[in-house]
Amino acid sequence: MSTTGVEISLLKRQAYLIALPVTLLAVVLTLALDMRHGDDPFSFNQVALPLLACALLGLTLLLYLRTVPLRWIEHGFFLVAAATFLAKFGSLALPASLPVPDAEVAQVYIWAPFVYLLAFLIYRLQEALKRSLLIYGLSVLPGLWAVVAVGPQSLGSLTRLTEFYLASGLWLAMLYVLGSLKTQLFQLQTRFGEMERLAHQDTLTGLANRRRMEARLAQQAEQFQQYGLCWAVILFDIDDFKRVNDLYGHERGDFVLRETARLMQYELRGSDQIARWGGEEFLILAGHTDLVHARALAERLRVLLARHTFGEAGTITASFGVAAYRDGESVSALMQRADEALYRAKHAAKNRVEVALTPGEPLNLPPLHNPFAARLPTTDPQLCEETSAWLEQFGLGPGNAHARTAFAAGFVGLAAALHPRACRAALRLTADWYSLMFLHDDRCDSSGIGRDPARLQSLVDRLLSVFQGGTLRPDDEPFAHALADVRGRLLTWGGPTWFAELTGEVRAYLEALSWEAANRASGSVPTLADYLHMRPITAGLQIDGAFLEVMDGVRLPRAVRDHPQVRQLAVHADRAVCWSNDILSLEKELQDGDVHNLIPVLMHARRLSQQAALDEAARMYHHEVEQFLAGEQALPTFGEDEDEQLREYARLLRARVGGILAWSHHSSRYQVGDLVS
The missing domain is CATH 3.30.70.270 (Reverse transcriptase/Diguanylate cyclase domain)
Known part of the structure; x- marks a missing residue:
């Protein structure tokens, strides 16, 4: 059966699921009223209506249970309707019933159009006409019998009887004309559809042309x-x-x-x-x-x-x-x-x-030295499948299962590289979070919403509301539903105090993306000073810093964490991450036409060529790495326990710098070849 045929069949079934129970209810109510007010227990209604109700009930049950084809239900419905009409009409022509007043005859006359209409709805045009003419012919017999046997006034007045047969004939003629028009219209639509298909389809392969x-x-x-x-x-x-x-x-x-x-x-x-x-x-x-x-x-x-x-x-x-x-x-x-x-x-x-390359000069990416290089941990396949299934649950990530699992594997690997002390459950939660952040960051970088500050700010406000526990709305996007899910898990994992701190970092990150959107909308390249300040925020590194506390168990006392040398150590690590990422992602961001990258900012601020800006960005990266190593050696002491936590914190910062570089080297997200050494 064609797609159109299936759709019509479903529509018919839905219509009968309403029509049959409604007709059954009408019959039962009519029977109840007749039994209450009628004097003759053997009247036509009290004999025929129970049989009619049973027939309709049987058809309704068969329709609900789907035990027989729909065509059989249609045949049954028509036969029941036609038989009831003819039986009622015939009962009026019995000698014991004659003569019959106009009012009672009219109750039968009004059902004739329903029977004819049902025939034209169920059957093809010629078949419907044959069945309707048969019903019409059979309905003439009781009238002729009554007139011959009793007289012209037997079934109401002769004028009313004549009007009934003329009206029935007119109904049949109109239904036949309308059916013919419908058939012709359907044929025209079919031909038009075929012509449209031929105009838009390649005849050899069947593909779109x-x-x-x-x-x-x-x-x-x-x-x-x-x-x-x-x-x-x-x-x-x-x-x-x-x-x-x-x-x-x-x-x-x-x-x-x-x-x-x-x-x-x-x-x-x-x-x-x-x-x-x-x-x-x-x-x-x-x-x-x-x-x-x-x-x-x-x-x-x-x-x-x-x-x-x-x-x-x-x-x-x-x-x-x-x-x-x-x-x-x-x-x-x-x-x-x-x-x-x-x-x-x-x-x-x-x-x-x-x-496809971006128009402009070819990229000659400078090599980046990674003094913290380490082999990426083996990615847990089960974790990759779980994150992939979580993304699929919310309709996020690539649509193809294989591609989505590979996509998820990248973030499982990144989580394992950046959080070597984290347990399996913490890695799963972190990988889910990373996948959300990258998806949101990518759509802001490359889509229309990333160039519309008002739209993005509205989205940011909504996402922040969801992250703070706001109720999801029916019109919320799938991303918001995924955010609500991961929000609940983060709150359970870290507790209210930590989550309040994390919420502040998430707010700063989302609002920093709005800052980028405002720059894109105005066609502005950010100043170097603004970019140096905002880049670690748009990278979400402060969020990841908060993750170190609960995912890796490194809990620095506030006095230690806020010490100027400790804070500066984190600044050097974050900037090293940002500048290396900007170098590695330059080609991708040039493809998107985005200026939120250190190289375009340097080109604009210092009037450098693209290659000179690339070389300067590499110099800045190596400078931050050197400053980090020097700062690590000069860290003050705070006590035995605090110093052990601080050493672990520094090791995790090393893992962040080296892990992201190693991940970028192996990830399909950036094609960097042997750039990282």
Whole structure:
């Protein structure tokens, strides 16, 4: 059965689920009233209505239990209605009942249109007409019998009887005309739908064609401005396709195109859309997907295609170009970047994935020395699955299960690197929190909401309300529901006093993102002084500092924590983290057109070239590392227990600097190669 047929069947079932019980109730009430006021226990109503009620009850039960096809229920409903009408009409024509007054005859006349209408609702046009004419013909017999046997006034006046038969005939004619119009309209809609399908569908592969995909791209760009959800395009081209046609013929080439379309459709998520862009080129619109995950998706598709055997043509490969949409960018500009990336893949070696570059000078990232380097701890697969399932529960992260687990694994690994003393439950809670922070930070960096201070501030106010225990509303986004969940777990884990301190840091972090949005909206590059102050806050490092107390069990007395040298040690560690992260994430943020990065700030403040700013950022990173090492050696003493806690605190700060660098080196989030040493 077609999708339309299924929908109509469901609508009919819902209608009968209302109509049958209502009709049953009406019959029962009529019977009750008749039994109360009627004198003859053998009248038609008191004999026929119980039978009618039983029939309707049986049909209703069969409909609810779904034990028989819906078509049988429809047949039964019509037969019961028609039989009741004819039986009632026939009972009036019995010799004992004649003559019958107009009022009682009218009670039968009004049900005739219902029977005819039911026939045209249930059956096809010609079948409905045949059944209705049969009912009409049978209804004529009692009238003729009564007139012949008793006289013209037997069933009311002869005029009323004649009007009834004429009106019934008119009803049949109108229903037939309306049914014919409905049939013709349905045929026109079907033809129009087929014409529209042919206009927007590639006839060879069954995929959307270029015209349909161009409309979808425009819609996606509009939705980005509304909801701020990231998306990307993947343009790929079958390598050496002309050779397939030349060696095996165009029929085999058509098979390769159809099979490629089938493979892609099977592998893609429900939210992804694919079209044949032209010739042997295909385009994928990957919704809710940033550049990193779009690249991973393209790589997975490349491998899938390369491993598949295309019958006589053997194996084929394809080259892929990936581009993520940037706020304010036209669809044509996006497609041009994807096309340029595909061109590079074609001319590099084919069978590869290339990501669209940002216009401008090429990046030559300086090496970063990591004196705190350590092997990343082995990631617990079960923890990754749990965080992935938690994200899926709230509809967050990549839609594909494999990609979502890989996404979650990154934050489980980061939590383990930054919190080496944390127990398993603490790591799970920290990984969930990190995934939320990164998701929110990314959408603020790359989406429309990150350039709209009013909208973002409204969202910040709502998220803060939720984090402080406010009641969730039906219109709250999935992110707010996830935040409410992790908020309850953090409160239970750390207690009210610690949670109050954490809430202050979360407020500062969310409001710092509003500061970034105000800069984007005004087209302003922050001053160097403002950026140096705000960057550790926008990185959420103060939040992570609070985590050290309850996740790692390092509880510095306030006098120790607030000592100028201890505070300065944390400042050096935080700045080292921020400057290294800005260097590693520069290409990603340039893709998004964001200026909240140390390199663009230095370029603007000191009139440096991009490369000179990169080198200066690396110098600043190494300076902070040197200051941290010197500060660590010069820490004052506070007592045996306090000094042990302080040494552990310094080790955790080391883990923060070195762990984030090591994580960045291994994470798919930043493609840094051998940059970190």
